[in-house]
Amino acid sequence: MAYPGKITKFAMGHLSKAPATRAFPLGELIITPHFRGKLVLKADDCIGCGLCERDCPAYAIKVENRGTKENKDFHVTLNLAHCIFCCQCMDSCRKGCLSYTPNVQLAGFNKDDLIVDLTEEWKAAQAVSAEEAPAEEAAVDEAKPEE
Template identity: 40%
Template sequence: MKVMTMWRDALDGLVKSPATQRYPFVRAVAPDRLRGQLHWNPESCTGCGLCAKDCPAEAIEVIVLDKKAKRFVFRYHVDRCTFCAQCVASCRQGCLEMASDAWELAATDKDDFLVHYGAEEDVEAVLAGAPAADAPVAE
């Protein structure tokens, strides 16, 4: 009986199209509601930090360089993110979304998992070690 099943499966395999996908040569379209990489839209961000406070994985840092001038840098640790979307729900300004098409997040270098959003000069300042406005200044 088992031999018959095996032969039937083998013959089916010859005539049916493959069940597997030819990724990465053919890239499947992800469902609209898939939670991929988090994206930050600075337009309406107030720097309130609620997203970071509510993130259960400590995957977000909102670095305030100048609140009045709306100079914020949004640091996202992709490797800590659990894709729960709590931050998206917490942001009252609608600044956060999880891109459904950004789901290929594997990397061989750990540095690739640290993403900075913000104006180029602000990100550079933060990477150079600029203190956040609300951080204690070292004496």
């Protein structure tokens, strides 16, 4: 039967139901387990081949050798402002040393903060996990889901 305001009964039913939306900054951020967020690098395995740089469609990732020819010191920098989170670099990497985290809240007030040195970040994380209890390590592992 056709009549105006047919949605009334359906809509009234929602008055007693909990809302489907959430007040965003408050409460927990729910992200599906396979969501691609910020990249992390396992710097130990990185051989500096530059395949990630070659395949990056946004020219966001960059591999550079800051050491000498004999004593290599590869640094992988990621420009989060350019990164489109496609994770093609992850697929291109033959060593599997790049992986994504569910970290998506990356906005900041300073443009320079958006250029991150993934190698330094990994070294810092290693230093922290070496100092602290092994329980911390488990938490870090959890934050990096394996493909």
